Amino acid sequence: MKFSRLLKGAALTGGILFAVKGLDDRLETTHYIIESDKIPEGFDGFRIVQVSDLHASVVPGITEEIRGETPDIIVMTGDLVHDRGSYDPGILLSERLMQIAPVYNVTGNHDLYRTDYTKYQNELDNTGVITLHDQSVTIMRNASEITLSGIEDPFSEDGNTIEQNIRTSIKTLPETDNYHILLFHRANHMDLLKNNGFDLVLSGHMHGGQIRLPNGRGVCAPKSSWGSDSPLLFPKYFGGHYRYKNMDMIVNRGIGNPMIVPRLFNRPELTVIILKYKRREKQL
Numbered sequence: 276m277k278f279s280r281l282l283k284g285a286a287l288t289g290g291i292l293f294a295v296k297g298l299d300d301r302l303e304t305t306h307y308i309i310e311s312d313k314i315p316e317g318f319d320g321f322r323i324v325q326v327s328d329l330h331a332s333v334v335p336g337i338t339e340e341i342r343g344e345t346p347d348i349i350v351m352t353g354d355l356v357h358d359r360g361s362y363d364p365g366i367l368l369s370e371r372l373m374q375i376a377p378v379y380n381v382t383g384n385h386d387l388y389r390t391d392y393t394k395y396q397n398e399l400d401n402t403g404v405i406t407l408h409d410q411s412v413t414i415m416r417n418a419s420e421i422t423l424s425g426i427e428d429p430f431s432e433d434g435n436t437i438e439q440n441i442r443t444s445i446k447t448l449p450e451t452d453n454y455h456i457l458l459f460h461r462a463n464h465m466d467l468l469k470n471n472g473f474d475l476v477l478s479g480h481m482h483g484g485q486i487r488l489p490n491g492r493g494v495c496a497p498k499s500s501w502g503s504d505s506p507l508l509f510p511k512y513f514g515g516h517y518r519y520k521n522m523d524m525i526v527n528r529g530i531g532n533p534m535i536v537p538r539l540f541n542r543p544e545l546t547v548i549i550l551k552y553k554r555r556e557k558q559l
Contacts, residue, residue, distance in 0.1 A: 302340060302530070303542040307516055309523050310551040313454045313474055317419025319552035324376075324545060327352040327460075327479030328529030330385065331364045334543065337530075338371045344547050346376045348414065351404070352479040353383025353428060353460030357533055362395045369402040380406040381425040383460040383480065385533065388430070407458060409447040422451045424473075425458040441467050454550075462512040462526040463496060469519050476524045477548070483528030484513035487540040491515070497534070514544070 314321075324346040326337075341349065349372050356362040372378050380399070389395055399406065407425025414421050426448070429440030441464055455474050462478035484493015493513025496506070514528040528544040 298537060298539065299542055300538065301542055302334060302337060302545060304340060304344070304545045304547060306547045306549065307525055308549045308551055309475060310553045311454065311474060311521070311523075312553040312555045313521075314550045314552050315417075315419035315421065315454065316552045317417030318421055318454070318550050321416060321421075321550040322346045323456075323477075323548040323550070324349045325352060325477050325525070325527050325548065326350070326355075326368075326372075326530065326545060327527035328354040328383070328482060328531055329356070329365060329368065330354055330529075330531030330533045331356040331360060331362055332531035333364050334368075334530055337368065337545070338375075340545060341372065342375050344545075346547070347416070348423075349376050349378045350423075350458055350477055351378065351380040352458050352477055352527060353381055354385045354479065354529075354531070355380065355383070355399075356386055356389065356395060357531070358385045358388035362389070362391075362398075366395075366398050366402060369399060369404045373403045378402075378404045379412070379423060379425065379458065380404050381458040381460055382406065382408070382428045382430075384428050384430055387428055409444045411448055411451070413453070420453055422453040422455045423458070424448050424455065428460045429464070437461075437464070438467060445471050462524075463510060465512050465517070465524055465526075468524075469522060473522055475548070476522065477527070477546075478512075478524065479527045479529055481510060481513045481526060481528075482532070482534070483538070483541040483544070484510060485534060485536055485538060485541065487514075489540060493541075495536075 324341050324344050356365040409426050411424040426444035429437040431437045457473045457476045459478050461480045486494040496510040514526050517524040527546045530543040532538050
């Protein structure tokens with residue numbers, strides 16, 4: 276009887292600890308150092324804060340957290356708002372972030388799904404945030420420059436159309452010899468971005484796999500990614516740093532949770548990318 280009570284107590288304690296740890300929703304900041312000999316020396320130490328998949332959530336302390344990272348620019352990689360409900364939290368956050376650093380944005384599927392998308396986008400433009408609609412801008416620092424591009428979310432319920440939209444968007448971007456950063460929402464289509472001259476791709480959409488195993492592996496993909504080659508369970512790109520040849524890919528786990536299923540072992544995430552100049556080795 277005594278052993279049985281001990282066993283039940285241990286199980287209860289373990290369940291409580293599991294829930295507390297698994298449902299921890301404190302904002303987490305992840306840092307990545309990206310080193311390349313294509314990064315100009317003038318951009319050594321350049322800091323980018325990435326926000327993704329806010330879904331118009333109200334996140335206490337997020338502005339202070341971002342300000343403390345002293346970003347040179349802030350990028351938002353889609354789904355700043357949700358497809359329904361008020362978009363005011365996304366607009367308010369954008370206004371606050373503009374007081375910290377220049378902000379660049381790309382659309383996500385939930386942004387475009389809104390029936391009042393045009394009104395929302397106009398209000399976002401009025402904050403000073405630059406949304407890159409299949410566009411590129413040149414970022415200057417210390418007499419050096421890099422290229423920042425963003426492509427529209429390939430919004431469609433047809434998988435083939437989505438892929439064609441991505442290819443069309445890529446073709447609209449100018450060719451450049453600069454270090455080239457691309458903002459793109461849907462990480463599940465990351466393989467379509469390979470071999471297109473991008474050096475760093477910043478993405479989101481996958482919500483970290485929604486449920487994560489203790490080792491960090493994402494378990495399931497959002498419903499809106501089911502039309503792609505990415506599997507529903509254990510998707511290929513779910514969160515973190517990936518590399519293909521000379522291209523780095525960072526997938527932000529996102530902040531909001533539009534799904535009924537809670538985020539489990541999957542804290543809301545900000546990512547900070549620090550560019551590092553790498554001196555080229557002399558050819559013998």
